[in-house]
Amino acid sequence: MGASSPKKQFSNQSKDIYKMTGSESPESFQQKKKRLNVSDFIDSNKDFVIDIKDQCNTKENCEFSVDLRSAGFHEEATTAPNSSSSQTETNSNKVELTDFEFLKVIGKGTFGKVVLAKCKIDNQFYAVKCVRKIEVIRNKSIESIKTEKSILLTLNHNFIIKLKYTFQSSEKLFMAFEYCNGGELFFHLQRRKKFPENLCRFYAAEVYHAIKYLHENNIIYRDLKPENIILDKEGHIRLIDFGLAKADVSEDNLTYAMCGTNEYLPPEVINGEKYAFNFDWWTFGNLIYEMVYGFPAFTSDLGTTDLFDKIVNTEPQYDNSVSPEVNQLIQLLLHKDVERRISPEQIPYHPWFKDIDFELVNQKKFAPPFRPSIISDTDYANIDPDFLNEDPISPKKSGKIPCYDNFDDFSYF
Numbered sequence: 208m209g210a211s212s213p214k215k216q217f218s219n220q221s222k223d224i225y226k227m228t229g230s231e232s233p234e235s236f237q238q239k240k241k242r243l244n245v246s247d248f249i250d251s252n253k254d255f256v257i258d259i260k261d262q263c264n265t266k267e268n269c270e271f272s273v274d275l276r277s278a279g280f281h282e283e284a285t286t287a288p289n290s291s292s293s294q295t296e297t298n299s300n301k302v303e304l305t306d307f308e309f310l311k312v313i314g315k316g317t318f319g320k321v322v323l324a325k326c327k328i329d330n331q332f333y334a335v336k337c338v339r340k341i342e343v344i345r346n347k348s349i350e351s352i353k354t355e356k357s358i359l360l361t362l363n364h365n366f367i368i369k370l371k372y373t374f375q376s377s378e379k380l381f382m383a384f385e386y387c388n389g390g391e392l393f394f395h396l397q398r399r400k401k402f403p404e405n406l407c408r409f410y411a412a413e414v415y416h417a418i419k420y421l422h423e424n425n426i427i428y429r430d431l432k433p434e435n436i437i438l439d440k441e442g443h444i445r446l447i448d449f450g451l452a453k454a455d456v457s458e459d460n461l462t463y464a465m466c467g468t469n470e471y472l473p474p475e476v477i478n479g480e481k482y483a484f485n486f487d488w489w490t491f492g493n494l495i496y497e498m499v500y501g502f503p504a505f506t507s508d509l510g511t512t513d514l515f516d517k518i519v520n521t522e523p524q525y526d527n528s529v530s531p532e533v534n535q536l537i538q539l540l541l542h543k544d545v546e547r548r549i550s551p552e553q554i555p556y557h558p559w560f561k562d563i564d565f566e567l568v569n570q571k572k573f574a575p576p577f578r579p580s581i582i583s584d585t586d587y588a589n590i591d592p593d594f595l596n597e598d599p600i601s602p603k604k605s606g607k608i609p610c611y612d613n614f615d616d617f618s619y620f
């Protein structure tokens with residue numbers, strides 16, 4: 208900490224890619240809305256980047272084909288993706304969009320709403336991510352949506368959201384997730400300004416296991432932030448939003464792709480260097496910082512260029528409002544030099560975690576220090592009221608219904 212390294216310039220490529228809105232200062236941060244992520248998907252399969260003209264062949268009477276997979280949730284087990292209890296090995300049945308009753312908007316994603324819906328077949332509530340195909344195509348993010356689905360289907364972990372159904376209409380793609388109504392970590396952080404350290408430690412330990420599990424299965428997540436962590440009714444976390452995740456990563460198969468959320472980007476990514484699992488451990492340090500201090504480690508009122516300059520060349524502010532142990536751990540995670548960062552294996556043994564039994568945490572047996580106040584599945588106390596006022600069903604467009612042929616395999620598990 209403290210010793211400043213020679214000032215580095217980040218690549219022009221990063222400057223061009225990140226034409227994002229300005230960043231927040233610590234003072235104003237709590238008032239602001241959620242941060243978007245961006246990606247140029249330079250490591251995506253180019254076959255999926257399809258010219259929009261090819262996608263707009265209008266076809267009348269385009270029926271939606273809908274498939275359902277009646278997967279059992281495996282709450283108690285934490286198993287490897289290839290094991291027999293992964294999400295893929297389940298029966299499949301057919302459902303239709305009309306099998307879901309859409310109730311309330313509970314979140315907003317990059318390409319559409321997330322709506323609480325009740326499935327009339329199994330009588331369960333789901334968080335249904337509704338994505339407009341035209342938006343996905345416009346943003347050349349077909350690969351992102353397909354990757355989110357394919358990666359989630361291989362996963363089975365206590366702290367990772369479970370995808371239960373995918374289906375589609377002529378205009379939209381739908382992903383029905385296990386519904387967690389404890390609210391986003393971002394929502395609770397905004398309310399409380401910052402979390403007490405014992406709560407931060409608990410969330411950090413659960414997130415640690417989720418990330419470790421992904422890495423053991425050669426997946427990098429790349430979008431860790433309080434917006435992408437939600438709580439279940441008991442107060443355990445779930446990692447959601449696998450739109451930027453990448454599979455088949457190894458130390459021998461690194462990637463260059465520029466994607467993530469500005470404030471959380473590691474310096475090596477901004478510098479256009481190759482990276483792998485180090486991306487997520489940097490963001491893990493950022494997450495702990497934001498939870499204990501109440502604002503991100505790196506912020507700027509002057510925009511993205513200044514923010515990136517700070518990430519690459521300056522240290523976050525540390526003070527004694529938090530424990531010396533947590534300051535030290537964050538410094539070890541946010542070391543500019545990848546080689547000198549604390550290794551993932553050492554993290555559970557850091558003094559800040561001395562009161563946490565990581566094995567118990569992994570088995571979901573460590574009692575959450577905070578239990579969200581929820582009285583029923585349709586209790587919206589932990590949802591941002593701005594979302595709840597929105598119409599869960601977008602008005603149907605008049606005229607011919609476009610048909611986008613390249614999502615044929617989306618509905619199949």
Ligand SMILES: Nc1ncnc2c1ncn2[C@@H]1O[C@H](COP(=O)(O)OP(=O)(O)O)[C@@H](O)[C@H]1O
Pocket residue numbers: 313314315316317318319321334336368384385386387388391434435437447448449450
């Ligand atoms: N399973 C879920 N249960 C409850 N809320 C959810 C769930 N999945 C998503 N949400 C809400 O919807 C928001 C957007 O979902 P997300 O998957 O992060 O979309 P995007 O990829 O576009 O960011 C989340 O931040 C969260 O508030």
Ligand SMILES: [Mg+2]
Pocket residue numbers: 316434435448
């Ligand atoms: Mg998100």
